[in-house]
Amino acid sequence: MTFAHRLAAAGRDIRDGIAQVHVWGLLGWQDMRQRYRRSVIGPFWLTLSTAIMLATMGLLYGRLFGQDLRHYLPYLAVGLIVWGTLLAIVNESCQVFIGASAVIKQIRLPLTTHVCRVIWRNALLLAHNAVILVPLALWAEHGPTLALFSVPLGFAVLLLNGLWIGLFLGVLCARFRDVPPIVANLMQIAFFITPIIFRPEVLGNRAWIAAWNPLYHLIEVVRAPIVEGRLPLGSWAGLAAFTLGGALVTLLLFARTRARVPYWL
Amino acid sequence: MARIVATDAVVEFPIYTGMHRSLKSAVLHATTGGRVARDAANRVTVRAVDRVSFEIRAGDRVGLVGHNGAGKSTLLRMLSGIYEPIAGSLEVEGRVATLLELQLGIDPDASGYDNILLRGVMAGLTLREIRARVDEIAAFTELGDYLDMPVRTYSSGMLLRLAFAVSTSIEADILLMDEWLSVGDAEFANKASARLEQLVERTPILVLASHSPELIARVCNRVFRLAQGRLTEEAPSPAAPGRGAP
Numbered sequence: 001m002t003f004a005h006r007l008a009a010a011g012r013d014i015r016d017g018i019a020q021v022h023v024w025g026l027l028g029w030q031d032m033r034q035r036y037r038r039s040v041i042g043p044f045w046l047t048l049s050t051a052i053m054l055a056t057m058g059l060l061y062g063r064l065f066g067q068d069l070r071h072y073l074p075y076l077a078v079g080l081i082v083w084g085t086l087l088a089i090v091n092e093s094c095q096v097f098i099g100a101s102a103v104i105k106q107i108r109l110p111l112t113t114h115v116c117r118v119i120w121r122n123a124l125l126l127a128h129n130a131v132i133l134v135p136l137a138l139w140a141e142h143g144p145t146l147a148l149f150s151v152p153l154g155f156a157v158l159l160l161n162g163l164w165i166g167l168f169l170g171v172l173c174a175r176f177r178d179v180p181p182i183v184a185n186l187m188q189i190a191f192f193i194t195p196i197i198f199r200p201e202v203l204g205n206r207a208w209i210a211a212w213n214p215l216y217h218l219i220e221v222v223r224a225p226i227v228e229g230r231l232p233l234g235s236w237a238g239l240a241a242f243t244l245g246g247a248l249v250t251l252l253l254f255a256r257t258r259a260r261v262p263y264w265l
Numbered sequence: 266m267a268r269i270v271a272t273d274a275v276v277e278f279p280i281y282t283g284m285h286r287s288l289k290s291a292v293l294h295a296t297t298g299g300r301v302a303r304d305a306a307n308r309v310t311v312r313a314v315d316r317v318s319f320e321i322r323a324g325d326r327v328g329l330v331g332h333n334g335a336g337k338s339t340l341l342r343m344l345s346g347i348y349e350p351i352a353g354s355l356e357v358e359g360r361v362a363t364l365l366e367l368q369l370g371i372d373p374d375a376s377g378y379d380n381i382l383l384r385g386v387m388a389g390l391t392l393r394e395i396r397a398r399v400d401e402i403a404a405f406t407e408l409g410d411y412l413d414m415p416v417r418t419y420s421s422g423m424l425l426r427l428a429f430a431v432s433t434s435i436e437a438d439i440l441l442m443d444e445w446l447s448v449g450d451a452e453f454a455n456k457a458s459a460r461l462e463q464l465v466e467r468t469p470i471l472v473l474a475s476h477s478p479e480l481i482a483r484v485c486n487r488v489f490r491l492a493q494g495r496l497t498e499e500a501p502s503p504a505a506p507g508r509g510a511p
Contacts, residue, residue, distance in 0.1 A: 023386045034374055106369040106385045108346035108361070194389060259349040263278055 003255065012169065013081035014167075016028045017112020024113050028120035043128045050081065050129050051095065059195055070141040071227065077136050079196035079221040082158060085126045090187055091161040094180040096170040111261060115166035123159055130155070136228045153175040154222035161243055166252040170259045174264045180256035190215055214242040266358055267438035267469040267475040268437045269344060271355035276314035276336075276343050276494075313339040315494035316353060321487075323438075323469035328485030328501075330475065335491040337474035341365060344472060359390065359438025363419055364446060367428035376413035377419075378403070384431040398434050405430045405460070407453070422449055429457060433464050440468040444475050445484075448499070478502070 036042035058073040100114045173179045200210045210216045218237040224232040313336045329337045342348050345363045381402055385395030403412055406426045429448045448457040465471050475481055482502040490497050
């Protein structure tokens with residue numbers, strides 16, 4: 001089989017996988033119900049947990065860093081919520097094929113369907129978390145502006161990136177079982193060097209640490225409209241490059257490995 | 266039109282044993298140079314299906330026979346599209362349904378009804394199609410109120426009833442089966458057998474792996490023998506039904 005054939009087959013897998021909305025929609029929905037079965041307030045525990053964490057961290061660090069809460073709290077909230085979603089997607093992506101091996105070896109489905117299931121599940125959880133942002137956006141120092149309309153787009157791009165991240169890590173982790181702990185450690189480091197609980201200004205002349213960090217831009221496209229009432233065009237440009245680059249690398253990797261994945265499970 | 270054509274198809278599993286092997290090779294490498302380097306480059310592989318070629322057309326009832334480990338189940342998985350051949354080619358025309366290991370992929374924490382939906386959509390039905398069949402499937406299982414309970418509360422027999430009822434409610438052009446399924450107590454087993462019989466009858470192509478010569482003779486009109494992944498076609502026994510039988 002030539003590479004062109006494989007590329008076409010990979011493209012078909014991605015297209016058909018995404019098109020199976022009824023399959024990943026049901027599976028992801030089921031996952032979410034699963035997690036909160038027999039709980040009274042169900043997934044709103046997530047909203048509540050995030051709110052409690054924000055209140056604690058906001059008050060503590062806001063005081064420590066001497067920040068105005070009407071500025072710092074929305075800043076921290078967006079950072080933590082976007083980060084939480086990203087972290088969950090990355091960690092679950094490592095297990096996406098390994099965890100679904102029983103299904104993969106039993107029923108022929110496009111591999112992308114399994115990734116869509118993970119993304120959809122996290123989109124539902126994100127929706128519960130994002131509720132917190134509504135009052136914060138209205139309360140923020142800067143006040144609501146037209147730039148707020150770009151916030152859903154920022155979330156959409158986050159999930160879109162989740163799609164290639166899921167395929168990329170899913171394939172890699174199915175083959176090399178040392179990758180999941182490596183990824184978990186890298187994400188831990190990334191949390192500390194990405195401006196989430198601190199502001200990028202404190203980096204001083206090391207601002208490149210944020211500028212070259214795609215995760216910073218993933219957060220910034222949601223954060224800047226809410227906290228500063230502006231559209232971060234630079235971050236959007238960086239993010240576009242990151243998304244396209246990641247998608248391209250993933251497509252090449254997936255073309256090479258797609259047919260092998262069931263053999264590795 | 267249902268049709269399967271395989272040309273020199275190969276299924277080969279790489280076996281990754283992790284550190285042990287590579288460490289050993291690395292140590293040996295220091296003393297014996299070239300030979301081990303070549304050894305390290307050649308991964309250990311198991312060739313489960315070895316250059317098989319055949320054509321299966323509508324009306325064919327193929328029996329797969331062979332010892333344990335001869336490659337029957339792997340061949341079925343290859344036909345279902347799960348393992349794509351690493352060499353050679355395989356063309357499958359028509360919708361494929363599989364009855365392999367039924368319990369796999371059942372969600373123990375979801376209810377019986379939820380599992381019917383999940384199974385159905387994964388097997389290729391739309392939500393509308395599966396919803397239209399839920400009542401029939403539920404009635405067939407005779408599980409009653411248990412269908413509202415999490416599947417982990419089921420006995421293994423009840424679980425099999427559920428999996429069987431869903432898996433046999435689909436329409437396909439090609440049916441792949443690993444042994445004739447026998448489910449439940451005597452009474453239910455008869456009912457299940459009749460349902461399976463009907464499914465086999467209305468499906469254009471059947472590929473059935475079995476260790477039972479009587480079953481193969483009764484159901485199949487072609488016989489493929491597998492030995493160490495190689496496939497040879499044998500004449501069906503005289504009792505065989507279907508095409509070309511006198």
